[in-house]
Amino acid sequence: MTTMTDGSVREFKMPDVGEGLTEAEILKWYVQPGDTVTDGQVVCEVETAKAAVELPIPYDGVVRELHFAEGTTVDVGTSIIAVQVAGAAPAEVPAQAVPVAEPHTDGEEKPQGRQPVLVGYGVAASSTKRRPRKGPEAAAAPAATAPRPELNGHGAAAPVAAGPRPLAKPPVRKLAKDLGVDLAAVVPSGPDGIITREDVHAAVAAPAAPTAPEAPAAVAPAAAAPAVSYDGVRETRIPVKGVRKATAAAMVGSAFTAPHVTEFVTVDVTRTMKLVEELKQDKEMQGLRVNPLLLIAKALLVAIKRNPEINASWDEAAQEIVQKHYVNLGIAAATPRGLIVPNVKDAHVKTLPQLAEALGELVSTAREGRTSPAAMQGGTVTITNVGVFGVDTGTPILNPGESAILAVGAIKLQPWVHKGKVKPRQVTTLALSFDHRLVDGELGSKVLADVAAILEQPKRLITWA
Incomplete structure (x- = not known):
C-alpha cells in the first residue's frame, strides 16, 4: 500500500x-x-x-x-x-x-x-506533522526551571527540573485525572518507564509524607526485611500483543461460547509404535518425518470419515450446523511468539507419504517463525500433542470455529494386561474435547473410540479406510 x-x-x-x-x-x-x-x-x-x-x-x-x-x-x-x-x-x-x-x-x-x-x-x-529538524546551533533547548514533584526514596515529594512528559496510555491518564493523581509524581513500573493503572492506584494508596513531630523521638528505624527472589528481580511485566494477545482472546471466546465436553481413553499403542519403526525403513518414506503423530493424524482422519458429523462448525447468526466435506487438519504448535495452529489443507485426500511431508513442512515452518496467516485459516479439526512435554493428558480448548480437538498424551512403557498376562506395553491417553451444541456424547464417543481402536490395531488404517 x-x-x-x-x-x-x-x-x-x-x-x-x-x-x-x-x-x-x-x-x-x-x-x-x-x-x-x-x-x-x-x-x-x-x-x-x-x-x-x-x-x-x-x-x-x-x-x-x-x-x-x-x-x-x-x-x-x-x-x-x-x-x-x-x-x-x-x-x-x-x-x-x-x-x-x-x-x-x-x-x-x-x-x-x-x-x-x-x-x-x-x-x-x-x-x-513532524517538526522540521533544526541545525546544530538551535539544537540545545533552554533548561526548564519550573520544579515539579517527583517521589524520592522516602515517599516525600522532591523538586526536580522539568523533564519529558510521563509515559502513560490515554486510559491511564484519564484514571489519574479522575483520581487527582499527578503522573509526574508516580513511579512507573511498566516497560520503558510506562506508567500503568496499578502504579496510579499505588500512588493513591501510598501514605502521605509524615509531618515533623513536636519533640524528636529517639527510636531507631526497624530494619527492612531483604527482598528475596530468584534472580534479584521481583517482578517482570510482559506486554500481551501479537499472537499471544490473539490466542488469549480466541481461547476466552471459545471457552465461554462453546459448551465443552472432554472424554478420555487410555490405549495400548505398542503395535503403532512398531509400525512407526517399520515405516522409517520403508523406501517410500525415506527423507520424511515419520513419528507417532503421523499415524495419530491418519487415525483421526479415518475416524472422521466414519463419523463425518464431527467435522462441522456452529453458525450462530444463521442458527445452523455447517458440516464440512473436507478436513483441514490443524496441528497446535508452541513457538517463541505463542501458540499457533496452522493446518494441513485437504488432509483427507493425502496419502501417508503426502501427509508426512505436509506435517513435516508445517512443523518446520512454525519453528522458524515463518507460518503465514493463510496457513492458520480455515481449520476444521485440531490435534494438540501435549505428550512431547511429558504430560499424560489434558482438557484442550477448541480452536474457534471448530467442533473437536484431540489431545495426545505421552507414550510410556506401562504394565498392561495383554492376552491374559500383565506385560510391559507402550500406552498413552487420548482426550477429545468437542462442542456439545452440535456433537452429542454418542458421536464424540464414537470418534474417540475409533481413533483408539486404530492405534491399538493399526491394520484398521487399511480395513476401515
Whole structure:
C-alpha cells in the first residue's frame, strides 16, 4: 500500500496482511535512512495477531525516513516508511534513524529523544506533522526551571527540573485525572518507564509524607526485611500483543461460547509404535518425518470419515450446523511468539507419504517463525500433542470455529494386561474435547473410540479406510 505525497517521496503504509487485521507490530527493520531499496526488497518484519510476515517495498528508491521504532504497534493504513523514488530530486535524510518522540495532544511541543511510542497513543498520519529538524546551533533547548514533584526514596515529594512528559496510555491518564493523581509524581513500573493503572492506584494508596513531630523521638528505624527472589528481580511485566494477545482472546471466546465436553481413553499403542519403526525403513518414506503423530493424524482422519458429523462448525447468526466435506487438519504448535495452529489443507485426500511431508513442512515452518496467516485459516479439526512435554493428558480448548480437538498424551512403557498376562506395553491417553451444541456424547464417543481402536490395531488404517 503506497501513497504519493509530493511527487518525489512515496509513503508505504502498513498493509492488511491477514484478512481483516487492524494492526501489526514492527519486529525488525532491515533498512535505515539513506539505504537504497529495490522493487520487491524486504524492508521490515511485522507481527500480526496471526503470524510474523516480511513486508517488501513495491518500488525503487532511497529510504528517507522510518516513521516508527521496532516494537511499535501500528494501525493498518498508517505510513511506516518514506522512500525517495528513483530519478527524483534528492531529499535530506533525517539524522535520527527512527523518530520515536511521544505524541502530545494538549498543544505542547514534542520532546526530542528516543522515547517509546505507546500502543494506541501513536501519531496519527492524518492529523500530526513532524517538526522540521533544526541545525546544530538551535539544537540545545533552554533548561526548564519550573520544579515539579517527583517521589524520592522516602515517599516525600522532591523538586526536580522539568523533564519529558510521563509515559502513560490515554486510559491511564484519564484514571489519574479522575483520581487527582499527578503522573509526574508516580513511579512507573511498566516497560520503558510506562506508567500503568496499578502504579496510579499505588500512588493513591501510598501514605502521605509524615509531618515533623513536636519533640524528636529517639527510636531507631526497624530494619527492612531483604527482598528475596530468584534472580534479584521481583517482578517482570510482559506486554500481551501479537499472537499471544490473539490466542488469549480466541481461547476466552471459545471457552465461554462453546459448551465443552472432554472424554478420555487410555490405549495400548505398542503395535503403532512398531509400525512407526517399520515405516522409517520403508523406501517410500525415506527423507520424511515419520513419528507417532503421523499415524495419530491418519487415525483421526479415518475416524472422521466414519463419523463425518464431527467435522462441522456452529453458525450462530444463521442458527445452523455447517458440516464440512473436507478436513483441514490443524496441528497446535508452541513457538517463541505463542501458540499457533496452522493446518494441513485437504488432509483427507493425502496419502501417508503426502501427509508426512505436509506435517513435516508445517512443523518446520512454525519453528522458524515463518507460518503465514493463510496457513492458520480455515481449520476444521485440531490435534494438540501435549505428550512431547511429558504430560499424560489434558482438557484442550477448541480452536474457534471448530467442533473437536484431540489431545495426545505421552507414550510410556506401562504394565498392561495383554492376552491374559500383565506385560510391559507402550500406552498413552487420548482426550477429545468437542462442542456439545452440535456433537452429542454418542458421536464424540464414537470418534474417540475409533481413533483408539486404530492405534491399538493399526491394520484398521487399511480395513476401515
